[in-house]
Amino acid sequence: MGTRRAPSVRSKKPLTAARLDELALAYVARFATSKAKLARYLSRKVRESEWVEDVDAMTSCEAVVARMERLGFVDDRQYAAMRGGAMTRRGLGARRVRAQLRVDGIAEDDADEAIEAAEDAxxxxxxxxxxxxxxxxxxxxxxxxxxxxxxxxxxxxxxxxxxxxxxxxxxxxxxxxxxxxxxxxxxxxx
Incomplete structure (x- = not known):
């Protein structure tokens, strides 16, 4: 029988606002996402790490999300249209599209066109x-x-x-x- 090792105690990696910005940029480069999903991802990264900045971590997350939206890397209306179209092509109905967009944090006014397209199809x-x-x-x-x-x-x-x-x-x-x-x-x- 082998010996059991104690689980390693991993120290939390330090996280700065600049690193948070890099993480957000890598995330939006890899995945189509909504503002809410990006904010959840960043807040999870903050929880998993040790925040070493003087400013509040959640304020930094909100600022990074706003910056990504301002640069055009995150667009909830476009995301809703893409996600709704993909779901409709897979054979899912408008109620399921509406529910998924709500889970993804898309506001009603941004989701209206996608839901209407799903209802039409x-x-x-x-x-x-x-x-x-x-x-x-x-x-x-x-x-x-x-x-x-x-x-x-x-x-x-x-x-x-x-x-x-x-x-x-x-x-x-x-x-x-x-x-x-x-x-x-x-x-x-x-």
Whole structure:
């Protein structure tokens, strides 16, 4: 048997305002982010380190976030549009997009356009979700199992789609190209 070593006691690394600025710049260079996410990242770095400046650490974090926004490295409206579009393309609905943007700290006025775009693409996103999950018209074979249907409707709801569109898609039999084309036409008109 080997001997166990005591866990190392790591001293906190010193953190200055200049280093905080470098961390923020590296973060925004690597990730698309919102102001709130950048502020959470910087405050976590402050908690993990030893702050050695005379000014308040949280004030420095706010100043760095404001500077990144002023330089155009962080733009919540653009982030919301990018994030909402990506989620819609993955087949997620407007409710899920709204919830995620709220988690990401995007203000309502910055998120409005992204949410509106997700609502406009709702049927297309729901069809994409059904296609990926092989539900309704994309299933291998028809099923009359009510429990399976309930699970599929629940999956649609978790993905942020309305129950009405979930039921409408699940009502289409596998291979019914005419009904699917009609629903696709409805999506194009939205």
């Amino acid at each position: 709702g049927v297309r996103a729901a069809l994409g979700f059904a296609r990926r999950r092989r539900f309704g018209p994309f299933a291998v074979r028809a099923s009359d199992d009510p429990k399976l249907r309930e699970r599929q409707i629940a999956a649609f709801a978790r993905a942020g789609h309305s129950l009405a569109i979930a039921r409408e898609i699940l009502a289409i039999a596998p291979g019914d190209e005419a009904a699917l084309a009609a629903l696709d036409g409805q999506a194009a008109l939205d």
